[in-house]
Amino acid sequence: MRVFVTGVNGYIGAVLAPYLLERGMTLLGLDTGYYRDGWLYSDNQSLAATPHTLNKDLRTVTAADLEGCDAVVHLAELSNDPLGQNNPVVTHQINHRGSVALANEALRAGIGRFVYTSSCSVYGAGSGVFLDEDARVNPQSAYAECKVLVERDLGVMAGPHFAPVFLRNATAFGPSPRMRFDIVINDLCALAWTTKRIAMTSDGSPWRPVVHVQDICEAIYRSLVAPEHAVRGKIFNVGQNSENYRVRELAQIVADEFPGCAVSVGTSGSDNRSYRVSFERIHRELPGFKCQYTARDGARQLHALFERIQMAPETYQFRAFTRLKQLTYLQSTKQIDGEFYWR
Numbered sequence: 001m002r003v004f005v006t007g008v009n010g011y012i013g014a015v016l017a018p019y020l021l022e023r024g025m026t027l028l029g030l031d032t033g034y035y036r037d038g039w040l041y042s043d044n045q046s047l048a049a050t051p052h053t054l055n056k057d058l059r060t061v062t063a064a065d066l067e068g069c070d071a072v073v074h075l076a077e078l079s080n081d082p083l084g085q086n087n088p089v090v091t092h093q094i095n096h097r098g099s100v101a102l103a104n105e106a107l108r109a110g111i112g113r114f115v116y117t118s119s120c121s122v123y124g125a126g127s128g129v130f131l132d133e134d135a136r137v138n139p140q141s142a143y144a145e146c147k148v149l150v151e152r153d154l155g156v157m158a159g160p161h162f163a164p165v166f167l168r169n170a171t172a173f174g175p176s177p178r179m180r181f182d183i184v185i186n187d188l189c190a191l192a193w194t195t196k197r198i199a200m201t202s203d204g205s206p207w208r209p210v211v212h213v214q215d216i217c218e219a220i221y222r223s224l225v226a227p228e229h230a231v232r233g234k235i236f237n238v239g240q241n242s243e244n245y246r247v248r249e250l251a252q253i254v255a256d257e258f259p260g261c262a263v264s265v266g267t268s269g270s271d272n273r274s275y276r277v278s279f280e281r282i283h284r285e286l287p288g289f290k291c292q293y294t295a296r297d298g299a300r301q302l303h304a305l306f307e308r309i310q311m312a313p314e315t316y317q318f319r320a321f322t323r324l325k326q327l328t329y330l331q332s333t334k335q336i337d338g339e340f341y342w343r
């Protein structure tokens with residue numbers, strides 16, 4: 001199977017490429033390279049797998065770019081809530097319209113399987129009860145709104161020639177060469193490593209489901225190889241029920257894995273995004289899928305990685321490892337224009 005992977009130079013993409021190559025797939029990548037300044041570490045696995053990649057913006061992809069591919073995995077978007085809030089207009093342009101245009105080009109190119117990386121953030125502000133895929137969505141940001149719109153617009157395209165699959169990932173964690181320190185566990189681990197203190201100003205009460213980046217790759221792989229009837233037009237929450245935590249519980253898990261690290265929680269209210277998610281459907285209906293890792297495993301792996309590379313505080317703070325910082329830098333230095341195209 002030849003797979004077209006957008007966003008292959010991102011946090012998930014850099015782990016997904018070797019994951020799919022090891023399983024016998026060939027890849028063609030696409031990425032505009034917003035975060036290419038950041039590469040945290042090298043090892044045999046990540047170096048062996050740099051697929052041929054089109055250095056192109058998602059919004060300019062045509063069916064000709066997709067020629068010879070059998071499936072699409074679409075990761076290339078502005079990838080979190082703060083990024084989306086920073087510029088809702090461009091967020092809609094890339095994340096919603098760019099994604100729908102890509103799906104249309106895939107259909108024109110005769111590609112049937114289209115795996116879309118949605119997010120559990122579509123659930124927004126929940127009440128603490130377990131939400132499954134049929135629960136009402138409640139997006140709280142332009143980022144989450146776009147995820148809902150793409151699911152809706154691609155959902156109606158599902159038919160005999162087109163099988164979109166919607167993976168609503170929990171918040172990812174774990175090592176990737178294209179590291180992100182703006183997602184909760186990775187951030188807490190880097191804080192623990194560099195300062196030996198996790199001082200939260202908020203009370204850490206919101207619920208957050210989390211999932212290891214390798215388990216996201218497994219869900220993508222299983223969505224690519226599953227029989228069409230098992231996945232066409234389906235939404236799957238990606239994660240496992242036991243990995244729903246309150247943020248303060250995550251902080252404690254991280255502190256346990258970074259000996260000598262102290263945790264303190266504050267009193268102020270935090271943001272209103274809080275959701276607890278049911279992951280029963282994916283384990284029941286996506287053939288072969290099973291999560292392997294817990295938050296504690298991820299914290300342990302990150303500790304081992306930081307020790308191996310002797311990660312410095314400046315590395316944790318480096319702009320390319322925090323998506324909003326890097327895009328702000330690219331804008332303020334006029335490397336990208338108001339619509340986030342390279343100048």
Ligand SMILES: NC(=O)c1ccc[n+]([C@@H]2O[C@H](COP(=O)([O-])OP(=O)(O)OC[C@H]3O[C@@H](n4cnc5c(N)ncnc54)[C@H](O)[C@@H]3O)[C@@H](O)[C@H]2O)c1
Nearest residue numbers: 007009010011012032033034057058076079117119169172
């Ligand atoms: N990481 C998570 O916790 C998480 C959770 C749920 C869903 N997701 C989704 O998974 C996908 C990948 O997430 P990630 O964490 O790897 O994000 P990331 O920001 O690390 O990677 C996104 C990649 O897409 C590229 N890109 C962005 N806009 C582009 C454009 N207009 N044209 C071409 N390339 C473009 C970027 O250069 C980057 O390499 C995103 O759609 C994200 O919303 C991620």
